[in-house]
Amino acid sequence: MKVTTKKVSLKDKMIRLFTENQALVFQHDTPEISDRRRIAFEEFKLAGFPDTRVENWRNTDLTKVLEADYNYYFQPTFSEGTDLKKIFRCDIPHLHTDMISQLNGWFVSENGSIKTNPDGVIIGSLSAASERFPELINRHLGKYADNKKSGFVALNNAFATDGVFIYVPDNVQVKVPLQMVNIINHDKDIFIQNHNLVIVGKNSELRLVQCDDSVNQQRSLINTVTEIFIDENASLDHYKLQNKNDASTLINNMFFHLERDAKLSTNAITLNGGLIRNENYVRLNGENCEANIMGVYLVDKKQHVDNQVFVDHAFPNCYSNEMFKGIVDDSARAVFNGHILVRKDAQKTNAFQRNKNILLTDKATVNSKPFLEIYADDVKCSHGATVGQLDQTAMFYLRSRGIGIENARMLLLYAFAAEIINHIKIEQLKTRIDDMIKKRLRGELSICEQCVLHCSTMEKPVEFEIDMDKI
Amino acid sequence: MLSIKNLHVAINGKEIIKGLSLEVNQGEVHAIMGPNGTGKSTLAAVIAGREDIFEVTEGEIIYKHKNLLDLSIEDRAREGIFLGFQYPVEIPGVSITNFMRTAINEIRQYKGLDQLSGAEFLKKMDDAKKLVGIQSKLTNRSVNEGFSGGEKKKNEIFQMALLQPELAILDETDSGLDIDALKIVAKGVNSLRSPENAIVVITHYQRLLDYIVPDFVHVLYEGKIVKSGGKELALELEAKGYDWLKSEV
Numbered sequence A: 001m002k003v004t005t006k007k008v009s010l011k012d013k014m015i016r017l018f019t020e021n022q023a024l025v026f027q028h029d030t031p032e033i034s035d036r037r038r039i040a041f042e043e044f045k046l047a048g049f050p051d052t053r054v055e056n057w058r059n060t061d062l063t064k065v066l067e068a069d070y071n072y073y074f075q076p077t078f079s080e081g082t083d084l085k086k087i088f089r090c091d092i093p094h095l096h097t098d099m100i101s102q103l104n105g106w107f108v109s110e111n112g113s114i115k116t117n118p119d120g121v122i123i124g125s126l127s128a129a130s131e132r133f134p135e136l137i138n139r140h141l142g143k144y145a146d147n148k149k150s151g152f153v154a155l156n157n158a159f160a161t162d163g164v165f166i167y168v169p170d171n172v173q174v175k176v177p178l179q180m181v182n183i184i185n186h187d188k189d190i191f192i193q194n195h196n197l198v199i200v201g202k203n204s205e206l207r208l209v210q211c212d213d214s215v216n217q218q219r220s221l222i223n224t225v226t227e228i229f230i231d232e233n234a235s236l237d238h239y240k241l242q243n244k245n246d247a248s249t250l251i252n253n254m255f256f257h258l259e260r261d262a263k264l265s266t267n268a269i270t271l272n273g274g275l276i277r278n279e280n281y282v283r284l285n286g287e288n289c290e291a292n293i294m295g296v297y298l299v300d301k302k303q304h305v306d307n308q309v310f311v312d313h314a315f316p317n318c319y320s321n322e323m324f325k326g327i328v329d330d331s332a333r334a335v336f337n338g339h340i341l342v343r344k345d346a347q348k349t350n351a352f353q354r355n356k357n358i359l360l361t362d363k364a365t366v367n368s369k370p371f372l373e374i375y376a377d378d379v380k381c382s383h384g385a386t387v388g389q390l391d392q393t394a395m396f397y398l399r400s401r402g403i404g405i406e407n408a409r410m411l412l413l414y415a416f417a418a419e420i421i422n423h424i425k426i427e428q429l430k431t432r433i434d435d436m437i438k439k440r441l442r443g444e445l446s447i448c449e450q451c452v453l454h455c456s457t458m459e460k461p462v463e464f465e466i467d468m469d470k471i
Numbered sequence B: 001m002l003s004i005k006n007l008h009v010a011i012n013g014k015e016i017i018k019g020l021s022l023e024v025n026q027g028e029v030h031a032i033m034g035p036n037g038t039g040k041s042t043l044a045a046v047i048a049g050r051e052d053i054f055e056v057t058e059g060e061i062i063y064k065h066k067n068l069l070d071l072s073i074e075d076r077a078r079e080g081i082f083l084g085f086q087y088p089v090e091i092p093g094v095s096i097t098n099f100m101r102t103a104i105n106e107i108r109q110y111k112g113l114d115q116l117s118g119a120e121f122l123k124k125m126d127d128a129k130k131l132v133g134i135q136s137k138l139t140n141r142s143v144n145e146g147f148s149g150g151e152k153k154k155n156e157i158f159q160m161a162l163l164q165p166e167l168a169i170l171d172e173t174d175s176g177l178d179i180d181a182l183k184i185v186a187k188g189v190n191s192l193r194s195p196e197n198a199i200v201v202i203t204h205y206q207r208l209l210d211y212i213v214p215d216f217v218h219v220l221y222e223g224k225i226v227k228s229g230g231k232e233l234a235l236e237l238e239a240k241g242y243d244w245l246k247s248e249v
């Protein structure tokens, strides 16, 4: 006789895992954090994973993703002293960064799990920070990543025990950009949840580059939360580079919390990935804040990229500007939801939003939806979404000068993406991304053995030179 | 050099050019005049290869002994055809420098020539800039983006000077130009005049022809060339308008 067992849902599996592994989950916690975990776990039990009946998930269907049988680990999947350099190496020409690595979501230490740089900046693993700096952790961890936002956020708050911790004290201008790299390299299907916390002190400045890469073709589901607190008059210049394999799902939840006079610029560059969902929550929690939230995505095949932006104007005299552009090829799909909330007291708010898309085929789709929710009366807000094809008149103009169809397309597509790329303020990074975008547009970019930043051959500049100054 | 025989062109099934014939030889300058909407720009675009909206339903175009209609848009340009657009296209994000460098190098590659070095290209740019009297301020900007009407026209002549075509078709390059700009454009065009090259100017104004003296003037009327003559025909049109030609159709 054949016995058929009903397949356990991922939700039920996670609930069971949590209960069975409490000792490991709670091991580094302060009592406060343990309490927050329990609350988050209850929230997850109620919410479960989002499905397409939830408004903000209507165009992103996770049914297939959640059906897979993932391995889940409560401890690092590699041994102490793993030499990350063997797996992966950074070679952006001339880009000098302070590199912080995670392998399968676990902090990888080269010399200790937490260190203090000469300028006072503390970098380490979240679990080590919980033990060393309990007050900081209690004050910030889980305070911005709201369980109510989605079952994923609640699940992460309940489960995640490791990730990167960065603390910039007050009045420090961090000279070298910090680069966080999360590499996925595992020989089985894997579900990963990490949680990063970044604190930028008063009047301080930080440049942060976050890279998400896979180094093989294995299936993965990553549910990551990053909480970033930007204190008064501090500024953060943030980049998110995504170049993942087609079998990966990335749920990337970013929570930015700005105090008065703080400045944020964040730029999400999606070059490849099976299913990528970026949720950006920006809370402007004081007067005179400024937030630029940008993104560019290039998707093809059956890829799916979904950018969700929620800007919460809670105080007067703040400025926010969202600008997302995408090129969608084959039967890929892009989703954009931009929600601007201007609360009653947030007078003199300036809030802008734009989403522009080029569809290269009939099968490519874009769902773009602005949502302006305004309770103050003295505000300037605008939004606009466009979905179009490559401009045929422009193509004719370029080709009528002798430029072949391929280069003409490249010029137009590149110019379209460049509006976002030009906002990259780290020069070497900009050059590199520029190069990656061109390669991607030519179909030459693959997520090979190395990550977005580590393709070793720069293209020949002859054929396609953008900058007058470089001639 | 260019031989058009019994050309018929339709847009969305509607015939715009209705049996047009025209011979242009090396060393000649032709002017095409005619009322609005008679198909002058359509003719120019068809010669340059615009096939997504214009459909050639009948006739042939032979250029340098080749069947022009078989060539792609870019190959026509590489074979020496240049179209000065009546309405130059704005292309945000693409600098003129990058645009022209890409174009020149692709044309050179087609001809089996080496790519231009940065220095050689800059030298060419400088020469063309001087000829047309435009500044780096303009050439460093995105193609035609935010240019005034006159600047766009000058930019067309600048591109022509850089690409050195064998057959230039200039569609109302004189429209919207002040008198100084008109002289500059004429200077640019005249510098291209040689026994090997040919130029077709489409214009509404006899004024231009004082500066670019044509060998032939044609009147395009309702999709056909209804009258051809020497430069005096332009003066006659200026004086009498087009109505008197109706009887000749």
Ligand SMILES: Nc1ncnc2c1ncn2[C@@H]1O[C@H](COP(=O)(O)OP(=O)(O)OP(=O)(O)O)[C@@H](O)[C@H]1O
Binding pocket: B011, B016, B034, B035, B036, B037, B038, B039, B040, B041, B042, B043, B053, B086
């Ligand atoms: N893209 C198009 N779609 C539909 N009709 C068009 C298109 N382009 C041109 N036409 C029509 O074809 C006819 C000829 O237009 P064309 O631009 O060739 O005229 P023209 O002689 O250059 O006029 P002008 O002197 O005003 O520049 C006109 O009736 C015009 O409306």
Ligand SMILES: [Mg+2]
Binding pocket: B040, B041, B042, B086, B171, B172
């Ligand atoms: Mg016209």
